[in-house]
Amino acid sequence: MSLRVRFDGVCKHFGPVQVLHGVSFELEPGRVYGLLGENGAGKSTLMKILCGYEQAGPGGFSIDGEPCRFADSREAEAAGVVLIHQEFNLADDLSVVQNIFLGRERRRGWLLDEASMRESAREAMDAVGLSIDPDTRVRDLIVAEKQLVEIARALSRQARLLVMDEPTATLTPGETHRLFALIRQLRDRGVTVIYISHKLDEVEQITDEIVVMRDGRFVTRGPTAGHTRQDMANLMVGRELTDMFPPKAPLPDAPPLLAVREFSVPGWAQDVGFEVRPGEILGFAGLVGAGRTELFEGLLGLRPRAGGEVRLQGEPVRFKDPRAAARAGLTYLSEDRKGRGLHVGLSLQDNLTLMDLDRHARPWLDAASQRAALQAAVRDFRIRAGSLDARAGSLSGGNQQKLAIAKVLQPRPRVLVLDEPTRGVDVGAKRDIYFLIARLAAEGLGVIVISSELVELIGLCQRVIVMRAGRVQATLAGDHLNEEELIAHATGTH
Numbered sequence: 036m037s038l039r040v041r042f043d044g045v046c047k048h049f050g051p052v053q054v055l056h057g058v059s060f061e062l063e064p065g066r067v068y069g070l071l072g073e074n075g076a077g078k079s080t081l082m083k084i085l086c087g088y089e090q091a092g093p094g095g096f097s098i099d100g101e102p103c104r105f106a107d108s109r110e111a112e113a114a115g116v117v118l119i120h121q122e123f124n125l126a127d128d129l130s131v132v133q134n135i136f137l138g139r140e141r142r143r144g145w146l147l148d149e150a151s152m153r154e155s156a157r158e159a160m161d162a163v164g165l166s167i168d169p170d171t172r173v174r175d176l177i178v179a180e181k182q183l184v185e186i187a188r189a190l191s192r193q194a195r196l197l198v199m200d201e202p203t204a205t206l207t208p209g210e211t212h213r214l215f216a217l218i219r220q221l222r223d224r225g226v227t228v229i230y231i232s233h234k235l236d237e238v239e240q241i242t243d244e245i246v247v248m249r250d251g252r253f254v255t256r257g258p259t260a261g262h263t264r265q266d267m268a269n270l271m272v273g274r275e276l277t278d279m280f281p282p283k284a285p286l287p288d289a290p291p292l293l294a295v296r297e298f299s300v301p302g303w304a305q306d307v308g309f310e311v312r313p314g315e316i317l318g319f320a321g322l323v324g325a326g327r328t329e330l331f332e333g334l335l336g337l338r339p340r341a342g343g344e345v346r347l348q349g350e351p352v353r354f355k356d357p358r359a360a361a362r363a364g365l366t367y368l369s370e371d372r373k374g375r376g377l378h379v380g381l382s383l384q385d386n387l388t389l390m391d392l393d394r395h396a397r398p399w400l401d402a403a404s405q406r407a408a409l410q411a412a413v414r415d416f417r418i419r420a421g422s423l424d425a426r427a428g429s430l431s432g433g434n435q436q437k438l439a440i441a442k443v444l445q446p447r448p449r450v451l452v453l454d455e456p457t458r459g460v461d462v463g464a465k466r467d468i469y470f471l472i473a474r475l476a477a478e479g480l481g482v483i484v485i486s487s488e489l490v491e492l493i494g495l496c497q498r499v500i501v502m503r504a505g506r507v508q509a510t511l512a513g514d515h516l517n518e519e520e521l522i523a524h525a526t527g528t529h
C-alpha cells in the first residue's frame with residue numbers, strides 16, 4: 036500500500052522557458068504534505084509530471100526506490116497516483132457517472148455494467164457529500180459541484196498517492212470540513228496526500244508537513260507544527276511580508292457613484308438596495324448561494340431583472356450587457372475566471388484589451404499602444420508569463436487571476452466590482468491586490484468587493500453588506516465589522 040516518492044533533479048521547459056530547475060525532495064507514505072509556493076512557482080507543473088500529464092526533462096522521480104515515468108495519466112492512475120486538477124478536467128457533455136468512470140468503464144460480458152458503475156459512483160459521491168442525480172450532465176453543474184465530482188472521481192480510483200491542487204477554492208466551509216475528514220481517513224489508511232493551497236489556515240489545519248517551492252526550485256521541507264502562517268508566507272515569497280492590509284481611509288462624505296434601490300433578480304435577489312461612494316471600498320459577504328454574484332449579474336444584464344432603480348453618477352441606467360456597463364463606467368470581474376473572465380485560447384494582449392479596443396484605435400488599431408498597455412499591466416501586477424506572446428491559458432492559476440483584474444481596469448471604470456478577486460492568488464500577490472484596491476479607491480473609484488474570505492473584507496472595507504437568501508441582512512461597519520457578527524448575519528443566527 037505505502038508509497039514513497041523521491042523527486043530527483045526534475046527540470047521542465049515550455050519552449051525556451053524553464054519553469055522547473057532541478058527539483059529534488061522526498062515524500063514519505065501516510066502523511067499529508069502541504070505544497071506551498073507563489074503563483075507560477077511550479078507546483079502544478081511538478082504534480083502534473085508526477086501524475087503523467089507532463090513529462091520531465093531532464094530529471095525525474097522514483098517510487099519505492101524504482102525510477103519511474105508515466106506515459107500518461109491513465110498509467111499513473113493504474114499505479115495509484117491520482118491528481119485532482121486545479122482547473123477542472125471533466126468532460127462537460129458526459130454525465131457525472133460517466134466522468135467518474137471515464138477510461139475504466141466496467142463491463143459485464145459485452146455490455147457496460149451501468150448498474151454497478153452507478154452504485155459505485157453513488158458511494159464516492161456520498162463520501163464527498165454530493166447529493167445530485169448521477170446522470171446529470173457535468174455541463175449543468177455549478178462550480179462547487181464540479182469540484183466535488185473531481186474529488187469523487189479521484190476517490191473512486193483507489194489512490195495510493197493523491198494530489199489535490201487547490202481543492203477548496205470553490206467549496207463552502209461545510210464541504211471543506213467534510214473533505215478534511217476524508218483526507219484524514221485516507222492518510223490513516225496509508226495514502227500519501229499532497230495538498231496545494233494558498234489558504235494557509237487550511238494548510239495549518241490539515242497538513243503534517245510543508246514543502247516550499249520558489250521560482251521552480253525546492254526551498255525547504257519541515258513539520259507544519261514548527262511554522263506559523265507568517266513563516267510559511269515568508270518562505271514562499273523569500274522576504275518578510277508585513278502589513279497585509281493598507282490603512283483604511285475614513286468613509287468619504289460624498290454623493291454616491293452607484294445607487295441601487297429595490298433591485299430584484301428573480302429567484303436570487305429580492306429588493307436589494309445599497310450605495311457606493313467615490314473612495315469607498317464596499318464589501319459583500321454571504322454564504323455560497325446568498326445571491327451576491329447573481330445580484331451583480333442582474334445589474335450587468337447577464338440575468339433578467341425585475342424592477343428597481345439603478346443610478347450611476349446620478350443617471351438612471353439599465354445595462355444590456357457587461358460591455359455596455361463598461362462603456363458607462365462600471366466594470367465587473369467575474370468569479371468564474373475560466374467561463375466569463377478570460378479567453379484561455381487568446382493571447383495576454385487580446386485578453387487585456389478586448390473590452391476596450393476603442394481606446395487603442397486611431398482610428399485603426401494601434402499595436403504599439405496595445406503592447407504598451409500589456410507591458411504596464413505585467414509590470415504593475417507582477418504577472419509572471421513565459422513570454423508576452425503567451426496564451427492566457429498557459430499562465431499559472433494565480434497569474435490568470437492577476438490578468439483578469441488588469442483587464443477590468445483597462446476601460447478606466449468609475450465603479451469596479453470584483454467578485455472573489457484573490458481566489459487562487461498567493462499571499463504576496465494578495466497583498467499587492469489589496470494595496471492596489473486601496474490606491475484605486477484613493478483615486479476616487481468606488482470599489483465593490485464580493486468575497487468569501489472574511490479576513491479580507493474586514494481588513495479592506497469601510498462597510499460590509501451581508502446577504503442571506505437573496506436579501507440584505509445587515510450593513511456592518513466600525514466595531515461591528517468582525518467575524519462573529521458577519522457569520523451571525525450570514526447564517527441567520529444572530
Ligand SMILES: Nc1ncnc2c1ncn2[C@@H]1O[C@H](COP(=O)(O)OP(=O)(O)OP(=O)(O)O)[C@@H](O)[C@H]1O
Pocket residue numbers: 049054072073074075076077078079080081121419420421429430431432433434459461
Ligand atoms: N503549458 C504551458 N505552456 C507554457 N508555460 C506554462 C505551461 N504550463 C505552465 N507554464 C508556466 O510554468 C510556470 C509554473 O506554472 P505552474 O502552473 O506550475 O505554477 P503554480 O505554482 O501551480 O502557480 P499557481 O499557484 O498560480 O497555481 C508558470 O510561469 C507558467 O506560466
Ligand SMILES: [Mg+2]
Pocket residue numbers: 078079080121200431432
Ligand atoms: Mg497551480
